[in-house]
Amino acid sequence: MTRSQQAMIAEGLARQGRVAEAVAACHEALAIDERDAATHALLADLLLGEDFYDEAIATATQGIELDPDCSPAYLALGLAYDRRGGMWDQSVLVWHELAEVVPDLVIAHVQLGEAFSAAAFDEEARDSWRRALELDPHQARAHYNLAIDALKREGMPTALPLIRAAGALDPSQDALFFALVGLPDREPSGDVGPDTPREVRYAEAVALARAEDFFGAADVVRTLLDDDPNDAKALALAGFCYLKQEAMNEAMACAVRALADSPELVEGLYVLGTTYAQRPGLAKHAARVFLALAKAAPGEPLTHVLLAEALLGLQRYRQARKAYLAAVALDPACVRARFGLAAVLFSEGAYAEAQWHIRRAAYYDTKRLGTFWELFDRYVEEGSA
Amino acid sequence: MHESEAERLFRAFTGNDPAAAIRVVEQVRSAGVPQSELFDTLYVPAIAMLGEAWARREIDELAFTQAAVVAEQVSSFVMPPLARPDTGVGVVLGVMHRDRHSVMKNIIAGALKESGYRVFDLGVDVRASDFLERVEETGARVVIAFAEMLATARAVEGVRDLLVAEGRADVVLLVCGGPFAADPSLARSVGAQGVISTAQGALDVLERVRRDVLKQEAGR
Numbered sequence: 001m002t003r004s005q006q007a008m009i010a011e012g013l014a015r016q017g018r019v020a021e022a023v024a025a026c027h028e029a030l031a032i033d034e035r036d037a038a039t040h041a042l043l044a045d046l047l048l049g050e051d052f053y054d055e056a057i058a059t060a061t062q063g064i065e066l067d068p069d070c071s072p073a074y075l076a077l078g079l080a081y082d083r084r085g086g087m088w089d090q091s092v093l094v095w096h097e098l099a100e101v102v103p104d105l106v107i108a109h110v111q112l113g114e115a116f117s118a119a120a121f122d123e124e125a126r127d128s129w130r131r132a133l134e135l136d137p138h139q140a141r142a143h144y145n146l147a148i149d150a151l152k153r154e155g156m157p158t159a160l161p162l163i164r165a166a167g168a169l170d171p172s173q174d175a176l177f178f179a180l181v182g183l184p185d186r187e188p189s190g191d192v193g194p195d196t197p198r199e200v201r202y203a204e205a206v207a208l209a210r211a212e213d214f215f216g217a218a219d220v221v222r223t224l225l226d227d228d229p230n231d232a233k234a235l236a237l238a239g240f241c242y243l244k245q246e247a248m249n250e251a252m253a254c255a256v257r258a259l260a261d262s263p264e265l266v267e268g269l270y271v272l273g274t275t276y277a278q279r280p281g282l283a284k285h286a287a288r289v290f291l292a293l294a295k296a297a298p299g300e301p302l303t304h305v306l307l308a309e310a311l312l313g314l315q316r317y318r319q320a321r322k323a324y325l326a327a328v329a330l331d332p333a334c335v336r337a338r339f340g341l342a343a344v345l346f347s348e349g350a351y352a353e354a355q356w357h358i359r360r361a362a363y364y365d366t367k368r369l370g371t372f373w374e375l376f377d378r379y380v381e382e383g384s385a
Numbered sequence: 386m387h388e389s390e391a392e393r394l395f396r397a398f399t400g401n402d403p404a405a406a407i408r409v410v411e412q413v414r415s416a417g418v419p420q421s422e423l424f425d426t427l428y429v430p431a432i433a434m435l436g437e438a439w440a441r442r443e444i445d446e447l448a449f450t451q452a453a454v455v456a457e458q459v460s461s462f463v464m465p466p467l468a469r470p471d472t473g474v475g476v477v478l479g480v481m482h483r484d485r486h487s488v489m490k491n492i493i494a495g496a497l498k499e500s501g502y503r504v505f506d507l508g509v510d511v512r513a514s515d516f517l518e519r520v521e522e523t524g525a526r527v528v529i530a531f532a533e534m535l536a537t538a539r540a541v542e543g544v545r546d547l548l549v550a551e552g553r554a555d556v557v558l559l560v561c562g563g564p565f566a567a568d569p570s571l572a573r574s575v576g577a578q579g580v581i582s583t584a585q586g587a588l589d590v591l592e593r594v595r596r597d598v599l600k601q602e603a604g605r
Binding site: 151152153154155156157158225226229230235247248249250252253254255256257258260279280281282284285315316317318346347348349351 | 424429432433435436437439440441442449450453454456457460464465466467487488489491492493494495496498499500561563566582583584585588
């Protein structure tokens with residue numbers, strides 16, 4: 001595929017987030033070559049981002065008509081149908097096509113399931129999400145959707161553990177811990193010894209934990225505790241490392257010890273609350289700890305989500321709703337909060353509003369994954385090959 | 386208060402002795418500490434001691450892990466009771482005949498079960514006579530009829546008529562569904578005593594019903 005220079009310029013502008021200029025460049029590129037399906041797809045994605053759903057639908061459709069294998073156009077079209085709402089039959093067809101064109105694209109199966117679910121084809125929706133999980137067992141959104149499906153069939157007691165399991169797969173939960181730690185993201189340097197200053201060793205342990213080298217992190221934490229066994233931050237970090245290795249009692253032991261000296265240490269509260277939340281009998285304990293965490297770190301959306309989930313465990317739907325709303329207000333793209341809020345709204349019979357939140361979550365999640373650019377690059381590359 | 390027992394539990398953890406750990410738990414329980422308090426008064430302090438011992442290198446990594454395994458074995462003995470106590474109130478619920486909208490019914494049934502109500506779920510497409518039959522079988526005090534269409538919502542009147550005709554006017558009839566939310570007078574016109582629109586609302590209303598039932602039984 002030979003693309004005009006103007007099309008390349010449009011692509012570059014879009015990648016830089018210069019939407020208005022990119023749209024203008026797309027139109028210029030299409031004036032040069034109106035049969036450039038990739039540029040139609042790009043323009044559709046840009047229009048969708050600006051909430052021009054009908055225009056996005058028309059442009060993406062043109063792209064598909066020009067090339068029925070234009071996967072980024074299918075993505076833009078499917079998302080435009082979903083965002084516009086009320087076009088589930090078309091949406092199902094588009095996601096089905098995308099899953100055919102790119103069979104290993106997990107998100108296509110997730111989206112197909114969501115379109116089926118919105119059209120009340122529940123069995124087909126479940127099959128699509130299961131297919132997505134066959135391709136990627138850690139696909140959090142497929143798990144969230146199955147949790148909502150379980151809610152509709154069996155109620156909150158069955159759904160909540162599934163929501164939590166999905167949350168544990170969601171990278172945002174680890175991100176919360178590191179946000180609470182408050183150190184900048186950096187690679188481990190690998191050159192700390194027992195004589196290195198405490199702060200440097202702690203930062204190295206955090207960097208190792210962030211890189212998921214939990215044994216390495218534990219070794220550095222050990223040197224910190226050898227210097228001061230009451231080092232609460234080191235204990236909380238050790239607790240997090242144990243938590244990630246599913247060693248709940250060790251994590252609890254470290255967190256309880258850390259909080260004995262520093263009762264308001266947010267990382268300690270996070271670790272302790274998470275260990276409590278994994279045991280159904282400790283729902284009240286989890287709610288207490290996460291309430292303290294949400295108060296101590298009110299600017300972190302996920303602290304409100306964790307509180308909301310604990311409140312759902314206690315069947316306090318109204319309070320859970322409030323906590324979820326606080327999380328969504330802080331981060332409208334928080335997928336876990338949107339799905340949780342949808343669950344609460346289902347329990348209130350507000351189905352349309354619940355579906356709206358699921359659609360928003362889906363849009364943000366697909367955007368976060370960078371699926372459009374992945375498909376676009378693949379399509380352009382295959383075309384030029 | 387239970388410091389010495391917590392210490393003994395901690396020693397049982399580090400001694401890799403689950404039997405001794407369970408003995409400590411049983412002794413504390415027989416001394417009168419309720420199940421709901423064992424976790425906080427006994428287990429958490431012992432776990433804190435374990436964390437401290439590891440932090441101070443009094444035990445090594447292997448001993449820490451082994452102790453944590455023993456702690457896990459004991460944890461089920463100290464957990465607060467999982468299920469809420471049985472309220473003793475039976476609730477028959479189902480979606481009206483010719484109506485198959487089950488989502489709200491399923492969510493509310495799950496919430497009520499979790500809160501200790503004896504839920505008898507008749508499913509969807511339930512005839513008025515089936516509600517009555519199950520009330521008589523189970524002695525349930527509450528019926529919740531779900532309807533999402535105007536015609537099926539109006540048919541709830543048949544449930545009330547049957548209950549009255551069979552001398553079960555004492556049964557509390559509640560309704561749930563879009564038509565009742567849209568027209569507040571509809572519930573009264575079909576003879577329902579209350580409208581439920583959310584899972585939380587169901588729990589709140591059933592709590593009031595439970596208190597009334599208890600009061601009535603105390604008055605007899």
